[in-house]
Amino acid sequence: MQTQITPIAWDKINNMLPVIIQNAQTGVVLMLGYMDPEALQKTQSEGTVTFYSRSKQRLWTKGETSGNYLKVVSMSKDCDQDALLILANPMGPTCHQGTETCFENNYQSDWSFVQGLEQLLAERQQSRPANSYTTTLFEEGINRIAQKVGEEGVEVALAAVVKDDQELCGEMADLLFHMLVLLKARNLGIQDVIQALKERSK
Numbered sequence: 001m002q003t004q005i006t007p008i009a010w011d012k013i014n015n016m017l018p019v020i021i022q023n024a025q026t027g028v029v030l031m032l033g034y035m036d037p038e039a040l041q042k043t044q045s046e047g048t049v050t051f052y053s054r055s056k057q058r059l060w061t062k063g064e065t066s067g068n069y070l071k072v073v074s075m076s077k078d079c080d081q082d083a084l085l086i087l088a089n090p091m092g093p094t095c096h097q098g099t100e101t102c103f104e105n106n107y108q109s110d111w112s113f114v115q116g117l118e119q120l121l122a123e124r125q126q127s128r129p130a131n132s133y134t135t136t137l138f139e140e141g142i143n144r145i146a147q148k149v150g151e152e153g154v155e156v157a158l159a160a161v162v163k164d165d166q167e168l169c170g171e172m173a174d175l176l177f178h179m180l181v182l183l184k185a186r187n188l189g190i191q192d193v194i195q196a197l198k199e200r201s202k
Contacts (some may be wrong), residue, residue: 024087026112068092
């Protein structure tokens with residue numbers, strides 16, 4: 001995490017820095033808040049987003065009541081040094097109304113959907129609901145899940161050879177699903193795969 005955000009044009013904004021919070025994993029914009037110099041320093045030192053509440057006239061750590069903290073991943077100021085963007089990992093719904101974001105009609109990115117699917121798989125892995133295909137996979141174990149990934153990979157290749165785009169996308173969806181199950185069975189996630197790709201691109 002970037003630990004020092006300087007300089008900030010505090011005089012221009014009357015010591016009230018607008019801060020946009022964005023989900024570091026999905027890109028969804030979660031909320032807008034404000035920081036004074038003390039709130040910024042606290043956020044930087046503790047790694048948890050703290051705002052200055054204009055209504056309460058005091059520092060306010062997001063999640064101090066609900067437990068839905070925002071864990072800082074990175075921070076960057078804009079070119080005029082009078083606004084801040086924070087990428088964060090939310091520890092639950094960000095909005096006090098219980099929704100992911102404080103903004104209405106927020107677009108769900110494709111990666112947000114994948115993350116939601118990963119969360120569902122994690123729940124299924126723990127709860128093992130009856131009559132669930134995912135439960136069956138987890139209970140049959142890693143060898144069976146790996147076998148299914150291999151089978152789906154072959155079906156993807158065959159669909160590509162026959163040049164049927166609809167079938168190819170359908171088989172790719174099956175492959176991706178089983179890959180996510182395999183990753184979860186190994187206590188990994190799609191972010192671990194993305195990190196491996198990032199390492200290769202260096």
